[in-house]
Amino acid sequence: MKLLDRLFKDAPLATRNEITPKLGFVLTVLLAIVWLIPFLWMGVATLRPASDGINLMAELMPSLKPTLDNVRDAWEIGDFPRYTLNTMIICTGILLVQFVTITLAGFAFARLDFAGKTLIFYLFLMQLMLVPVLLIVPNLSLVAQLGLYDTLTGVMMPFFASAFGTFLMRQAFEAIPTELEDAALIDGASLLQRIRHIYVPLSMPSFSAFAIISVTSHWNDFLWPLMVINSPDKRPLTVGLSVFTATAEGTQAWGTIAAGTLMVIAPLLITFLIFQKRFISSFVTSGIK
Amino acid sequence: MLFSRRLMLGLAMAGSLAGALTFPAMAEGPTEIDLFFPVPVDGKLARDMGTLIKEFNEGHPNIKATAVYTGSYDDTLIKTRAAIKAGKPPSAVIMSANFLLDMQIENELTNLDPLIAADGTTKEQFLGQFFPALQGNAVINRSVYGVPFHNSTPLLYINADKAKEAGLDPSKPPQTWAELTDWAKKLTKREGDKVTQWGIAIPCAYDYCGWMMETLTMSNGGRYYNEEFGGEVYYDTPSMLGALSWWNDLVYKHKVHAPGATPGPAVSTSFISGNAAMMMLSTGSLTYVRDNAKFAYKVAFIPRNVRNAVPIGGASLIVPAGLEADKQKAAWTLIKWMTSPEKSGWWSRATGYFAPNMAAYKTPDMVDFLNKNPDAKTAVEQLDVAKPWFATYKTVPVRKNLEDEVMLVLNGKKQPKEALAAAQKAADETLKPYNAETSLKLP
Numbered sequence: 001m002k003l004l005d006r007l008f009k010d011a012p013l014a015t016r017n018e019i020t021p022k023l024g025f026v027l028t029v030l031l032a033i034v035w036l037i038p039f040l041w042m043g044v045a046t047l048r049p050a051s052d053g054i055n056l057m058a059e060l061m062p063s064l065k066p067t068l069d070n071v072r073d074a075w076e077i078g079d080f081p082r083y084t085l086n087t088m089i090i091c092t093g094i095l096l097v098q099f100v101t102i103t104l105a106g107f108a109f110a111r112l113d114f115a116g117k118t119l120i121f122y123l124f125l126m127q128l129m130l131v132p133v134l135l136i137v138p139n140l141s142l143v144a145q146l147g148l149y150d151t152l153t154g155v156m157m158p159f160f161a162s163a164f165g166t167f168l169m170r171q172a173f174e175a176i177p178t179e180l181e182d183a184a185l186i187d188g189a190s191l192l193q194r195i196r197h198i199y200v201p202l203s204m205p206s207f208s209a210f211a212i213i214s215v216t217s218h219w220n221d222f223l224w225p226l227m228v229i230n231s232p233d234k235r236p237l238t239v240g241l242s243v244f245t246a247t248a249e250g251t252q253a254w255g256t257i258a259a260g261t262l263m264v265i266a267p268l269l270i271t272f273l274i275f276q277k278r279f280i281s282s283f284v285t286s287g288i289k
Numbered sequence: 290m291l292f293s294r295r296l297m298l299g300l301a302m303a304g305s306l307a308g309a310l311t312f313p314a315m316a317e318g319p320t321e322i323d324l325f326f327p328v329p330v331d332g333k334l335a336r337d338m339g340t341l342i343k344e345f346n347e348g349h350p351n352i353k354a355t356a357v358y359t360g361s362y363d364d365t366l367i368k369t370r371a372a373i374k375a376g377k378p379p380s381a382v383i384m385s386a387n388f389l390l391d392m393q394i395e396n397e398l399t400n401l402d403p404l405i406a407a408d409g410t411t412k413e414q415f416l417g418q419f420f421p422a423l424q425g426n427a428v429i430n431r432s433v434y435g436v437p438f439h440n441s442t443p444l445l446y447i448n449a450d451k452a453k454e455a456g457l458d459p460s461k462p463p464q465t466w467a468e469l470t471d472w473a474k475k476l477t478k479r480e481g482d483k484v485t486q487w488g489i490a491i492p493c494a495y496d497y498c499g500w501m502m503e504t505l506t507m508s509n510g511g512r513y514y515n516e517e518f519g520g521e522v523y524y525d526t527p528s529m530l531g532a533l534s535w536w537n538d539l540v541y542k543h544k545v546h547a548p549g550a551t552p553g554p555a556v557s558t559s560f561i562s563g564n565a566a567m568m569m570l571s572t573g574s575l576t577y578v579r580d581n582a583k584f585a586y587k588v589a590f591i592p593r594n595v596r597n598a599v600p601i602g603g604a605s606l607i608v609p610a611g612l613e614a615d616k617q618k619a620a621w622t623l624i625k626w627m628t629s630p631e632k633s634g635w636w637s638r639a640t641g642y643f644a645p646n647m648a649a650y651k652t653p654d655m656v657d658f659l660n661k662n663p664d665a666k667t668a669v670e671q672l673d674v675a676k677p678w679f680a681t682y683k684t685v686p687v688r689k690n691l692e693d694e695v696m697l698v699l700n701g702k703k704q705p706k707e708a709l710a711a712a713q714k715a716a717d718e719t720l721k722p723y724n725a726e727t728s729l730k731l732p
Contacts, residue, residue, distance in 0.1 A: 077336055136367070137374050144375035226364060227371050230323055230357045230379075242360060254558075 045258035046070050070255035071263075077256070080263050082233055083240040088267075090155050090225070090236055091215045097160045098214060099207070105161070106169025107195055111181070121170075127163040133223065140227055150230045159218065165210050172206035173199050205281070212279060219268055237264045319353040320619040322380035326356055327365040327604070337639050345626055352619045362388075362496060362604070363685060369609060373397055378609040380620035383438055386426040386605045390519050390680035393429045394723070399608040401433040404621045419645045425516065425677030427605055435605030436628050437645030439636055441572040442599045442671050443504045445469075445592065449585035451476060451486070451566040462589035466508075466535060469567075469592045473545035476566035488545035490565035491536065494552035498695055499688040501569065503600045503679050505532035510595030512676075519682040520724040524691055525713035531594065533705040537698050550696040571602055572668040575641030579662065588667045597674045603642055643668045682723035690715035
C-alpha cells in the first residue's frame with residue numbers, strides 16, 4: 001500500500017520503530033476514514049442524478065452519470081451567496097465585539113482588584129449553565145424594543161459578551177508573569193497600553209482558540225436567527241438550508257440536501273484546511289483539547 | 290426642568306395630530322403583512338409558496354405580503370409566540386392545526402367571527418365550505434379561530450409488487466389489525482437472523498409519534514384527549530395500552546417492524562427503496578411517493594382493531610392577537626384567497642395534502658387530476674371517519690410526555706404498561722396549572 005507507506009513516513013520520527021505508536025497511528029487513520037465517510041457520501045449524493053432513484057441514494061459508489069442538477073436545484077432554491085454573506089457578517093461582527101469585551105473583562109477579573117470580584121466572576125460563569133433556548137423570549141423582546149427585530153445586529157447582539165471567552169482570557173492573562181506588566185508600568189505605559197502591548201500579544205493562542213469556537217458555534221446556530229429574522233434576504237446559511245431539509249410529514253430530497261449542505265459547510269471547511277496547522281497548535285497551547 | 294409637563298403634553302398632542310393627519314396618506318401605500326409558514330414538505334414546495342404569494346401580491350396591489358419561512362411546526366409555534374411577546378406579531382401564520390386551542394387559552398389568537406360577519410356571511414356559511422371533520426380544530430367555544438389550509442390523515446401505503454410476490458392481493462388491502470399483522474409477517478424477508486425486508490414501518494419522531502399514537506388509539510376504539518376540555522389526556526387507558534402493545538408486538542414479538550423510533554423521512558425512504566413493504570404515513574407524503582416509487586403502490590385506509598377512525602393532521606391559517614386593524618384586514622384577505630377552491634386545490638395537487646375546501650374538488654383542474662391520480666381520493670374518502678387532532682393546554686409538552694415513553698418502548702427499554710403510566714403521570718403534572726385554574730377551581 002503506497003498510501004499507507006506515505007502516511008507512515010509522516011509519523012513522528014522517534015516513534016517509527018515502536019509498535020504501540022504505530023497501532024495508535026493506524027487507529028487514527030481508521031478514525032479519519034470513519035469521519036470521512038459522511039463527507040464522501042455527501043459528495044457522491046450531490047452528484048447523483050435523480051434518475052438513479054432513492055434505492056441507490058445510500059450507496060457510496062458514485063453514479064456512472066454524475067450530474068450537477070442537485071447543485072443547481074439547491075442553488076436556485078436558496079440565495080446561497082446572500083446567505084453566506086449574512087452568516088459571515090454575523091460571525092465576524094460578533095467576534096470583533098467579543099474580542100474587545102472579553103479582553104477587557106478577562107483583564108479585570110485577572111488583574112484588577114475590586115469588591116465582590118470572585119462573586120461577580122462566579123455569577124458570570126453561571127451564565128454558561130443556562131440553556132440559550134431559555135432566553136429566547138426575553139432576548140427577543142429586548143431586541144424588538146431596541147428596534148433591532150429582523151436585523152442582523154439583532155442576531156448578533158446577545159452574543160457580544162461571552163462568559164466562556166471571559167473565562168478563557170482570564171486564565172490566559174493570569175498565566176502571564178506580573179513582572180512584564182511591572183516593567184511596562186515603570187516605562188510609563190497606561191492601562192490600555194499594557195493590555196495592548198503585553199497581554200494581548202502573549203495570549204494569541206487563546207484568542208485564536210476562542211475565535212474558532214465562536215465562529216463555528218455561530219455559523220451553526222439555527223434557532224436564534226430563525227427567531228429574529230423575517231426577511232428572506234437576511235437569512236443566514238443555517239436557516240436558508242433548513243428550508244429544504246426540515247420536514248414534518250416524511251419526505252426528503254436527499255440529493256438536494258447533500259448539495260445544499262456541501263455549500264453551507266464548504267467555506268468553513270476550506271478555511272480549516274488552509275489554516276489547519278495554526279488551528280491545531282492554538283488548541284494545544286491554550287490547553288483546550 | 291427643561292421640559293415642563295405642559296410642554297410635554299402639548300408635544301404629545303401635536304404628535305398625535307400629525308399622526309392623524311398623515312394617516313390617510315400612509316393608507317394609500319400597500320399594507321405590508323408577514324405570513325409565517327413552516328415547511329412540512331421539501332424545498333420544492335418552499336418555492337411553490339413563493340409562487341403563491343407572488344401571485345397574491347400581483348392581484349392585490351394594496352397589500353404586500355411576505356412569506357417568512359419558520360422551520361418545523363414546533364419551531365413555527367416558538368417563533369410566533371416569541372414574536373407576539375416581543376410585540377411584533379406576524380399578520381398570519383400557517384399553524385399546526387392542533388396548536389390553536391393552546392394559543393387561544395393563552396390569548397394569542399384573533400377571534401375571526403367579527404371578520405366573517407363583516408363580510409356579510411354567517412359562521413355556518415363560512416365553515417360550511419370546509420369538510421366537517423376539520424371544524425373541530427378550527428372552532429373553539431363556538432368561535433372561529435382558524436381556517437383550514439392544508440390537511441392530512443394517516444394512510445396505509447402498500448408496495449403492490451411485493452404484495453403480489455408474497456401471494457397477497459393488493460386490491461384487497463388489510464382492513465383489520467389482524468389482517469395487517471398477517472400481511473406484515475408475509476412481507477418480512479429474513480436471511481438467517483438478518484431481516485432484508487421489513488413488513489411495515491411506522492414513524493416515531495417528535496410530532497409524528499404523538500399523531501401515530503392517536504391514530505392507533507382511535508382505531509382501537511379510544512381517544513387521546515378530552516375533545517371538549519383542554520386539561521385531560523387519556524394515556525393510561527385500555528385503548529391506548531392495546532395500541533402501544535400492538536406496536537410493541539410488531540417490533541419485538543412478530544419482528545416485522547424495525548426496532549427503534551424511526552423518523553418520518555427514514556420511513557418514506559425505506560418504503561421507496563423497498564426496504565419496508567408497507568408504511569403508515571401522512572397523505573402529505575403522497576406526491577413524494579408518486580414521484581419516486583419505481584413500483585406499483587396502493588394507498589389504503591388505516592386498518593382497525595375496534596373501529597375505523599383517524600385523526601386530522603396538517604395546518605390551519607390563524608391571525609395572531611394584537612395586530613393593527615389594517616393588517617388584520619389584509620391578513621384576512623390573504624387567508625380567504627389562499628383557502629379559496631382554486632388555490633386550495635392547487636396547493637393540494639402540489640403537496641399531496643387534501644384540499645380542505647370541498648368546492649376545490651369540483652374545479653375542472655381537480656377533477657382532471659383525480660382522474661389521473663385516483664390514489665389522491667383515499668384520504669378524502671377517509672374523512673368520513675376522521676376526527677379532530679389532539680389539542681390540549683400546552684399541546685407540545687403534553688405530547689412529548691407521551692412520545693418520550695413511546696420511544697423508550699420502541700427501543701426495547703420499557704414495557705407498554707409502565708410507559709403509559711409514566712406518560713400519564715408526566716402529562717397530569719404538565720396540565721396541573723390549567724386544571725387548577727379551570728376544572729379544579731371551585732366556587
